[in-house]
Amino acid sequence: MLADLPPSAAVWCSGLRKRYRKRTAVDGVSFTVARGEVMGLLGPNGAGKTTVIKMLLGLVHPDAGEVLLLGRPAKDPASRAGVGYLPELFRYQPWLTAAEVLNLHVRLSGATVPESRRRECLGLVGLADRAGDRVGGFSKGMQQRLGLAVALVAGPEFVVLDEPTSALDPLGRADVRDLLLSLKERGIAVLLNSHLLGEVERVCDRVVILDRGRVAAEGTLPELLGRSELRLRLTGVTAEASARLSAAGELSRTGDEYAVALDDLAVVPDLIADLVALGVRVHSVEPGRISLEERLLDIIRGEH
Numbered sequence: 286m287l288a289d290l291p292p293s294a295a296v297w298c299s300g301l302r303k304r305y306r307k308r309t310a311v312d313g314v315s316f317t318v319a320r321g322e323v324m325g326l327l328g329p330n331g332a333g334k335t336t337v338i339k340m341l342l343g344l345v346h347p348d349a350g351e352v353l354l355l356g357r358p359a360k361d362p363a364s365r366a367g368v369g370y371l372p373e374l375f376r377y378q379p380w381l382t383a384a385e386v387l388n389l390h391v392r393l394s395g396a397t398v399p400e401s402r403r404r405e406c407l408g409l410v411g412l413a414d415r416a417g418d419r420v421g422g423f424s425k426g427m428q429q430r431l432g433l434a435v436a437l438v439a440g441p442e443f444v445v446l447d448e449p450t451s452a453l454d455p456l457g458r459a460d461v462r463d464l465l466l467s468l469k470e471r472g473i474a475v476l477l478n479s480h481l482l483g484e485v486e487r488v489c490d491r492v493v494i495l496d497r498g499r500v501a502a503e504g505t506l507p508e509l510l511g512r513s514e515l516r517l518r519l520t521g522v523t524a525e526a527s528a529r530l531s532a533a534g535e536l537s538r539t540g541d542e543y544a545v546a547l548d549d550l551a552v553v554p555d556l557i558a559d560l561v562a563l564g565v566r567v568h569s570v571e572p573g574r575i576s577l578e579e580r581l582l583d584i585i586r587g588e589h
């Protein structure tokens with residue numbers, strides 16, 4: 286079986302199942318996060334996201350199913366050494382300073398992390414000038430920022446973030462988004478559980494949607510969100526220009542407002558150039574598609 290697995294998987298799981306007394310929390314979940322991929326794990330409250338994450342990390346024992354973390358069993362300390370984790374509920378020793386918390390986690394990871402990298406990591410999460418302050422005096426958002434630094438400090442190959450922006454202000458959320466994009470650029474795989482769908486839409490390559498313990502949908506964002514729609518406000522549209530619009534995709538019109546269904550927004554510049562060449566006056570061009578939020582609501586209300 287192991288020989289059949291893709292060598293690149295940051296995490297692979299198959300048939301994960303977990304029951305708590307009579308309640309089935311997770312019921313046959315399988316998916317893969319490839320190396321370098323940013324995967325969103327979505328779903329309503331109680332869908333089983335945190336339980337899945339804990340099973341992936343070997344923190345909860347599954348009733349059934351298998352997990353390979355960086356190509357090894359999740360319980361293997363060697364696989365865990367390559368993983369950074371920010372838990373949903375984070376608490377750090379209040380009597381330690383931020384720098385001491387980071388040092389403690391570096392020691393626990395067994396990695397060698399130079400002092401400069403530790404400082405850089407606190408800077409990355411906006412805590413550079415609080416390194417010497419005790420965590421007991423930190424706000425919840427500052428503790429969550431510290432948790433992010435803890436997840437990143439040992440140079441992980443795979444980072445698991447369970448609601449990393451739950452305690453953060455809008456600025457903090459924007460910082461985390463930039464952080465995620467920089468991890469992506471560096472080829473670090475990420476599994477992100479977040480209810481902030483706008484952020485998921487901006488940073489994730491793929492998403493898995495859980496509902497009542499099962500995978501309700503999975504795919505890249507274009508796969509899940511379907512075709513794009515280009516909305517245009519145009520005047521001076523001749524029959525020829527109208528034909529050009531129809532050739533690009535299914536066309537609908539209300540007064541000066543036109544909507545063209547497109548498979549790929551890459552055709553937009555050529556389409557606009559052709560319309561202008563045909564004498565059309567282009568007042569606005571607005572690419573859009575259904576939002577992840579609309580899609581998620583459809584899926585969990587059973588309208589997919």
Ligand SMILES: Nc1ncnc2c1ncn2[C@@H]1O[C@H](COP(=O)(O)OP(=O)(O)OP(=O)(O)O)[C@@H](O)[C@H]1O
Pocket residue numbers: 305308309310328329330331332333334335336337
């Ligand atoms: N330790 C536990 N003991 C008993 N039941 C649990 C335990 N952990 C989770 N559950 C139950 O398992 C189900 C899934 O919970 P889980 O925390 O995984 O959901 P979630 O998708 O992460 O939710 P949220 O978005 O609210 O954080 C819930 O019904 C929850 O009550």
